Amino acid sequence: MxxxxxxxxxxxxxxxxxxxxxxxxxxxxxxxxxxxxxxxxxxxxxxxxxxxxxxxxxxxxxxxxxxxxxxxxxxPGIVDAHAHIGAFRAGLNTKKHWQLYANLAYGVTTAHDPSANSETVFGLSELVKSGEMVGPRIYSTGFILYGADGDFKAVINNLEDARSAIRRTKAFGATSVKSYNQPRREQRQQVMQAAKELGVNVVPEGGSTFFTNMTMIMDGHTGVEHNIPVAPVYKDIVTLWSNSNSGYTPTLIVNYGGMNGEYFYYERDNVWENEKLLKYTPRHIIDSRSRHRTKVPQEEYKNGHILVSETVTKLSNAGVKTNLGAHGQLQGLGAHWELWMLKAGGMSNMEALKAATINGAEYIGMGDEIGxxxxxxxxxxxxxxxxxxxxxxxxxxxxxxxxxxxxxxxxxxxxxxxxxxxxGKFYWENNKYNQAFPWHEQTQSFSIPGCSCYALKH
Ligand SMILES: [Zn+2]
Ligand SMILES: [Zn+2]
CATH class of the missing domain: 2.30.40.10 (Urease, subunit C, domain 1)
Structure with a gap:
């Protein structure tokens, strides 16, 4: 310590x-x-x-x-409560970070990134805040408090360890921490206790393990990131969750237990022809996500993100606050897909719009200022x-x-x-080829270590 x-x-x-x-x-x-x-x-x-x-x-x-x-x-501008905004570089950014422009161009005015490089993401956040860069408001957990082995493991074996880890993360500028893959419940409870003392939110992810998700609700976590891997849900889950104050950011765009929702839109729309998106995103990123598209029978979606979305609606109707989280799959446009997928499970347009704005603002502790x-x-x-x-x-x-x-x-x-x-011009508008190449983009938002959807998508 x-x-x-x-x-x-x-x-x-x-x-x-x-x-x-x-x-x-x-x-x-x-x-x-x-x-x-x-x-x-x-x-x-x-x-x-x-x-x-x-x-x-x-x-x-x-x-x-x-x-x-x-x-x-x-x-109100869209609040993306689970936004990976390209903050996994090693500290350096282009001055015009295209991910931020793409989000603003599609109406996302706040991004909460629950797994990022601390140096990069808080640097971006402060540069935007001071007007040096253009972008949405940026909040983040910085590096996750990762319990599994890896180069940024957070070793938490007692309350003092948890206090130390959270004090450090808070000092970077975080208002939330991501508790992830701490294998024992007592470790997750130590994180909760320390976070409560230090006034920091805890946004955890259950990594597709249902019972871990349930203990997170029982232990008073701020919310659950990613969908729980069980659908439909019945009275036991609805009663437990709606009697807690834990929110829910289901990120239907990536999906435990079924097709990722984003594939529905790649299949339906010729995303690589979207002129607006192409203005703010390097072409190779859009091409590689959308041209080689996955085609599945439509019932795969019905039993995938739509079924999950129906459980989200059921929980939401019982009082569980739902947030929009687009997970950095496709900057800007992805937030709209997520919003439409929330609606696809039966939510009213107004409720889906709340999930996209005021709910997310309150979830990240900014409800008095935005949303x-x-x-x-x-x-x-x-x-x-x-x-x-x-x-x-x-x-x-x-x-x-x-x-x-x-x-x-x-x-x-x-x-x-x-x-x-x-x-001004983006960097790819400035070179002699007038385009970006994959090596310009060191790490894409969809290969985030510490987000289990990394495994989901490969
Ligand atoms: Zn994530
Ligand atoms: Zn994830």
Whole structure:
């Protein structure tokens, strides 16, 4: 246990844009209960929401940038509670991290990465926070508290070990830790006790072992990451889980006990032709995921992610808070697939949208700041061309993304509004071949050690 260290003092200012932006005549899904405002106006001042309500009752400041968004729908930005955002490099990043742009372009304004390289992910988080980089808000566990052998094993054999591991992780900037593959229940309970003392959330993963998942709920974990490997569920599980405060991030996009949900969309859609996605993702990454697609009889999905999603709905109806987690399978667009898959199990559009916004915000401990549209909250919101309450797939019509009060046109990811700024080129737009190559991307988000879906997918 290390008790002494050297403070490395580096202080930077938090980025905050100046000026007002007004969106008028919108439909606004506030995510405050089931509230939907028609013909409404929202005013952003600097990085916060200053006013929201009926257009007839809100006066727009004279100096505001005004966008009349008649016919469009505004909702909070998507909170991806299980987002692997390409933070497994050894500390160095490109200045324009494409994963972050892809997420913003698809409306993901907060990413919680529950398994990442601590140096990389907290570096990214701070660079975004200070305005040096453009991206969603980033929260993370940093390195997982991994119980199995490996180069980053966290040895926890008593409460002091657990306190030491969590103190260290908290000092990096983590607000949550990932407890994973600590084989004995008492070890997992030591993590819980230390986390409680230090005020840190614990997001564990059961690694497809059902009884481990159940003890995680009994022991008061913040939630369960990845689906439990049993479906359907009956009254015993529903009663246990709904009487706890543990949330659920089922990541249907990868799936224990059946086909990974993402294959459904690779099969259905020609993802490699998606022009918007190609603007923000190196082509070889999309090609290698989507062109050689898996084809299975449709009942494989019915008995796979859809069956799991039905259990998620059952738990959700009983009061278990469900979160959207897209697992870094396909940056940006993957979050929409996850949202649609939540709906596919029977959830209402509104409940699925809550899972994508306010539930995730509360899960990561940020519910007072983000996740719904309310005066005083941070200005993270998206403007959609189509209404997702009519058709859930309309979530994929993000026209503008506003992150921390900065307004981006998702066609270009240029900042527009009060402090207009063009996006520079991505590194692959800058070389003589005008493309990226696999060796540019050291480690892809889908080969994450310490996420058992690593094993699932190979
Ligand atoms: Zn993961
Ligand atoms: Zn995983």
């Amino acid at each position: 290390t008790e002494k260290g050297i403070d490395v003092g580096l202080i930077a200012k938090t980025d905050r844009p100046k000026g007002s932006i007004a969106f008028t005549n919108a439909r606004i899904i506030t995510m405050e209960n089931d509230e939907v405002l028609e013909n409404a106006t929202i005013i952003i001042k600097n990085n916060k929401i200053e006013a929201i309500g009926a257009s007839s009752e809100i006066s727009v400041p004279a100096n505001a940038t005004v966008l009349d968004v008649n016919g469009k729908t505004i909702m 719904s549209l309310k005066v005083g909250k941070l200005a993270d919101l998206i403007v959609l061309d189509e209404n997702p309450l009519e058709n859930i797939e309309n979530t994929n019509s993000v026209r503008y993304t506003i992150i921390n009060g900065r307004l981006y046109d998702t066609d270009t990811m240029n900042e527009i509004g009060n402090e207009a700024k063009e996006r």
